[in-house]
Amino acid sequence: MVFVRTTPPRPVQVTAVFPELAPLARPAIRLHPRPGSPSVRDSSVGGPLLWPAGEPWPHCEDVHLHVDTGFRESLTEVRLQRRLQSGWRPGDRPPAYTAEEAALKERAAAQLAERLDAGPPWPAECPVPLLPVAQLFLRDIPLLRPPGQADLLQVLWCPYEHEPDCKPATAVFWRSAAEVGDILAIPPEPYEADYPGYVPEPCVLAPETITEYPNSLDLSPELQRMLEDWNRWQAAGACVDSSYAQYPREFYSLHLGNAPGWKVGGWPPWGRTDPYPRHCAACGEQMVPLLTIASREWDGGEGRSWAPQEEQATALDGSRGRGQYPSQPTRVEVGSTDNMQIYVCPTAPEHPHTDLIQ
Template sequence: MTRTTPPRPVDIEAFFPELAALRRDAVRLHPRAGDPGIRDSSVGGPLLWPEDEAWPRCDEEHLPVAFDTPESEPVPLVPVLQLYAADVPDLPYPAGSDVLQVLWCPFEHEPQYAPRPRLRWRSSAVDTLAVLDAPRPVGAPDDHVPDACVVHPERITEYPSWDLPPELSEALRERFDQLEGRTGWAYQHHLSVAGGIKTGGYPDWTQEADWPDCAGCDRRMEHLLTVGSVEFDGASWRSWLPEEDRPKAGTVLDLPYEERMAVQCAPGLMLGDMGGIYIFECLHCSDRPSAYRFDCS
């Protein structure tokens, strides 16, 4: 089944023509519980893995902040995301690759106090595959290890929220308030940035924007993808809940808890207080260095 974000409830660029130059394409992945295979794009599913490639492990220091430290080390990474170019062609695949894989150590690390992700770009032309279930670290927090989900990629348009230039944000503040007063649609919650798990677009920051600069060339990195805890919250669901997931009676917030969570956060992730991990890459450096940020409410 496809997933379709409702059309924006107002013509954003008609109300705010200043935002036209800041629009960005994003791809919402809409993970839902399923049984993906290694040749499928997925969240938390099995990865395409060469037989002669060792499974990656984390030997960094782990912090006993919100969770205990691992019972044994080094810690095997857990699969978070696999995307094939056939499903998500918008990603900046390096030459010779057509698969992006994201894994992370599910325990907490400095300086972000969150799981630490790693990227793998690879070619789907893998002849000899490993037949294995990804090892699960003993003691790993359940809500840092995503459940297996199929994805339903959907391209949308986003406009900046926390990433609005300060002068423009101040200039538009009164008009944002006027629009919300007349229509009930809040720019930040309903019109700007989608939550959940997505590629491209803008990070769905819950605090002030914190873009990393590349250590190699000093230029600001590009937002590659977001792994967010939830697709929507109690305010944003009216705008961002897909048409196919809307109940016939009442609202999604009226559903029993288990039914709502199957839509709101199907992978079972909860990063801090409904937070997100934002992954960035430098497209200017040949080795494509990456960085990540974490924030939550």
């Protein structure tokens, strides 16, 4: 890891105001992915995987029909467009493709036309090679609890939406890095993605350990009522803007509960649904959050308080200089700027995982 990102101190020490929340503290590691050039030996988002040459690359075996959503693009087009955007600033003359890039784009367009000429229902390639989403080494992310001698987590997904929840299908692999000999040099890739947001931008990481408290929806009715007691906040001397007097629980949710962004461990970011336990299909144990795949590292408005100290100026400015997206470095977008959470069995992480959009 070659750079550091630091979560600003929270505006209020929550356990000083509500000591009842102290037993609910959980460790989490914010990954702070930022665009870069990770290698197969690095922890990364969207980077190359330390994948054995002799092990088949995972594919999605579902049937994928080509439905013209108006968003589907080849991976070549997605990457070329991002390359142009990265060098463009509003007011500048739009950059042009290089001759090599123009040839790639023309080739991709010709391949798409050939597929469409086959006539409906335009079946997508099947099985579909999965795309790398995250690679995490235990040395960088000590909160991981791998099975056996494993020290490496690899997460991939199929960049097509799958019923019934309209989200990419995910795959989780645990392995021992030391046991990987020859490395697969050129993994297969899917021809296209349902949305550009299903193609992660290669990012290096700056892991940071923090302490999290539950989303307010995860609290008991008694604790929720406690957070809504403005007199309790005032009696503790908490410096909370009086604009929150009517809804002090909102202040907790925005600034003090679970952190936004890509992270390992911690508490779930509920919102699309109320909390409900997820149980391991193999043993019935209640599953725990492993990885949060986030559409945003922080939200606009007051949610910018979670932006790292090193990037507060950029976050507060809210502009998009030279095609950069400060709060969306991975360019991943799931749901309606939601989060996807990977859950695993706490007693046997090798049991089948599950995922959820929130």
